[in-house]
Amino acid sequence: xxxxxxxxxxxxxxxxxxxxxxxxxxxxxxxxxxxxxxxxxxxxxxxxxxxxxxxxxxxxxxxxxxxxxxxxxxxxxxxxxxxxxxxxxxxxxxxxxxxxxxxxxxx
Numbered sequence: 001x002x003x004x005x006x007x008x009x010x011x012x013x014x015x016x017x018x019x020x021x022x023x024x025x026x027x028x029x030x031x032x033x034x035x036x037x038x039x040x041x042x043x044x045x046x047x048x049x050x051x052x053x054x055x056x057x058x059x060x061x062x063x064x065x066x067x068x069x070x071x072x073x074x075x076x077x078x079x080x081x082x083x084x085x086x087x088x089x090x091x092x093x094x095x096x097x098x099x100x101x102x103x104x105x106x107x
Contacts, residue, residue: 009091013098030090037086042076050075 006027010016015026043051054071061067073079 012091012095030094034083034086034090037090038083041082041086042072042079045076 009027009030010018010023015023018026043054046054054075057068057071076082
């Protein structure tokens with residue numbers, strides 16, 4: 001996530017006052033969850049041949065996320081849109097969840 005996006009995300013969740021190490025851990029966890037959701041979506045739109053190739057690319061590039069990202073960008077025409085949608089979806093669900101917690105605590 002970019003710095004501005006990260007800051008906005010933390011502010012919307014009311015978490016911008018967390019200690020720096022907690023922010024980093026939280027953003028790493030969020031990034032992994034969003035990445036997982038993106039992968040689930042792109043697999044749905046891939047044909048069987050691309051899925052097989054994707055498995056191979058992942059196996060050969062576990063330590064090279066850029067190679068995996070390049071593969072996805074090449075094989076999924078609307079990849080960037082999917083990523084944006086998943087980020088927004090996660091952000092919206094997180095804000096709603098936090099608001100729900102706040103309402104429960106105030107009752």
